[in-house]
Amino acid sequence: MSKTNNDIMLAISVPPFWHCGRTIRGNSLHTLAALAPAFVMSILLWGIPALRVTALSVFTAMAAEFLCQKAMGLRCTQDNGTAAVTGVLFAFLLPAAAPWWIVVIGVSCAICLGRMAFGGYGANPVSAVLVGWAMVFVSFPAQMDAASTILITEYIDPLLRLKYFGASAVADMSYADLLLGFQLGGLGAAQSGLLFLGGLYLIFRGVIRWEIPLAFLVGLAATAACFQVADSARYADPMFHICTGSTVLAAFFLATEDSCCPHRRLPMILYGLTGGALVIIIRVFGMYTDGAPFAVMLINLLAPMFGLIKTPPFGTRKEDK
Numbered sequence: 391m392s393k394t395n396n397d398i399m400l401a402i403s404v405p406p407f408w409h410c411g412r413t414i415r416g417n418s419l420h421t422l423a424a425l426a427p428a429f430v431m432s433i434l435l436w437g438i439p440a441l442r443v444t445a446l447s448v449f450t451a452m453a454a455e456f457l458c459q460k461a462m463g464l465r466c467t468q469d470n471g472t473a474a475v476t477g478v479l480f481a482f483l484l485p486a487a488a489p490w491w492i493v494v495i496g497v498s499c500a501i502c503l504g505r506m507a508f509g510g511y512g513a514n515p516v517s518a519v520l521v522g523w524a525m526v527f528v529s530f531p532a533q534m535d536a537a538s539t540i541l542i543t544e545y546i547d548p549l550l551r552l553k554y555f556g557a558s559a560v561a562d563m564s565y566a567d568l569l570l571g572f573q574l575g576g577l578g579a580a581q582s583g584l585l586f587l588g589g590l591y592l593i594f595r596g597v598i599r600w601e602i603p604l605a606f607l608v609g610l611a612a613t614a615a616c617f618q619v620a621d622s623a624r625y626a627d628p629m630f631h632i633c634t635g636s637t638v639l640a641a642f643f644l645a646t647e648d649s650c651c652p653h654r655r656l657p658m659i660l661y662g663l664t665g666g667a668l669v670i671i672i673r674v675f676g677m678y679t680d681g682a683p684f685a686v687m688l689i690n691l692l693a694p695m696f697g698l699i700k701t702p703p704f705g706t707r708k709e710d711k
Contacts, residue, residue, distance in 0.1 A: 414511070418471025420597045421643070424588030425478050428581035431571055436486035436540075440577045444481040446493045451477030454498045458506040472511045476500055479519045479643060482578025483636060483683065485536035492533050496526035512649050516690040519644060520683050527683075536574040547574040548634045549679035557618075557626045568633035575680070579636035589642025598646040601658040602665075606641040607632060609666025617674060631670060635680035640669070644683070650690040652697040661696045665689040 432440040455473040459466050467473075480497045500522025508514045514521075527534045537547050548568065551559045567573070569583030578585075592598045611628035618625045631637060636644075645651060645665050652658050665685050672681025689696075 414470045414472060417597045418475050420592060420595050421475050422471065422478065424591045424597075425475075425482070425578065425585075425643070427584040427588060428482070428571075428578045429478065431581045431584055432482075432486065432577045435571055436577055440486040442490075443484055443486060443488050443493055443577060444478060446490060447481035447484075447497045448474050448477035450494050450497045451480070451501055454501040455506065458502055459510075462506065464510060467511070470511075473501065476505070476519055478578070479639075480522055482639060483519070483523050483576040485534065485539045485575075486577040487536075487539040489533055492526050492530060496522040498522070499525040514649055515693070516687055517644050517647050517650050520687050520690075523683055524687065536576070540574060543574065545572055545574050547679065548630070549673065550574075552626050552630070553673070553679050556624050558623060560626060560630065563630075565629060565633055568630075573634065575634070576636055576639070579639045582633045582638045585638040585642065589638065592642065592646075598642065599658065601655055602646050602651060602662040603641040605659045605662025606645055606666040607637075609663035610637060610641075610669050611666070613667040613670040617670065625674070631673070635669075635673075636682045637669060640665070640682035640686050644686045645689065647690075651693050652699075654697070654700075657696040657699045660699065661689055661693060664692065664696075 429440075429444060432444075451473045452468050456466055456468055458464075477497055480500055481493070484493065484496070500518045503525075504516065504518030504521030505511060505514050532538055537550060548560050548563055569586075571581040571584070573580050589598075589603055593600050593603070610631055614625070614628040614631045618627050641662075645662065652661055665688075668685035668688055669681045672678060672684055676684075678684065
């Protein structure tokens with residue numbers, strides 16, 4: 391195998407700790423704990439429908455993984471919690487009123503096509519959660535639109551209002567309300583403030599590293615600031631974009647999936663900056679109001695290229711290498 395091919399394999403290789411079941415289980419438990427406050431808040435805001443969607447998503451994810459592993463002759467690993475994490479994250483991207491069949495189809499695609507088709511947990515090059523989400527989002531846009539499925543509510547979709555009515559239409563929206571999830575969107579993804587606290591918890595516990603989330607948010611804020619400076623009447627400020635959509639969920643929980651991101655500092659920073667910038671570019675020029683999931687999928691595909699970026703050892707010159 392050539393040196394270039396070796397570098398590519400190193401860039402996308404599974405970290406050694408993935409083979410330790412105890413570590414995987416511990417990381418899954420920490421991730422579920424980090425998501426718990428946002429889940430509780432979603433139930434307080436949306437009631438039983440949010441609980442129904444999340445429970446069905448988790449159950450279907452674990453059942454789909456079990457059936458795939460049995461069919462493939464693999465050891466069953468439902469006890470490590472990774473399928474449960476996938477189920478919760480997928481549910482967080484759905485509206486609380488999502489029909490049951492959307493949940494079943496989407497999370498089954500996430501497990502079967504996004505994960506098991508590549509050999510199982512840790513082998514998928516693109517976030518399995520987003521593979522399932524993209525399948526149902528593109529196939530059933532009406533059922534995936536919170537504004538069309540949740541008709542009796544006082545909340546609005548801030549990104550939808552911004553896209554079609556400009557920055558003045560969202561100027562009076564409170565950042566505190568947005569952080570607390572008082573907006574239309576994914577039942578858990580909209581809980582930006584609690585997800586931010588959960589992300590900090592994961593960094594503190596060492597489950598994820600700080601480089602990707604910070605770079606992701608910085609890239610998003612810098613790009614949003616450039617557009618706002620160019621036309622403040624049309625484009626909102628960076629804080630608005632951080633608080634809305636699935637930005638925080640993407641930064642801390644989706645973009646940081648180990649099998650889909652680089653593992654050296656500089657590549658991780660460039661990976662995160664690119665993802666954050668793509669969120670704003672998609673929101674401004676694309677047809678979709680929330681570009682965060684698509685942005686993460688794109689940088690997942692670019693992760694092997696970012697992983698090839700190397701920095702010379704400290705104290706050496708480039709020509710000495």
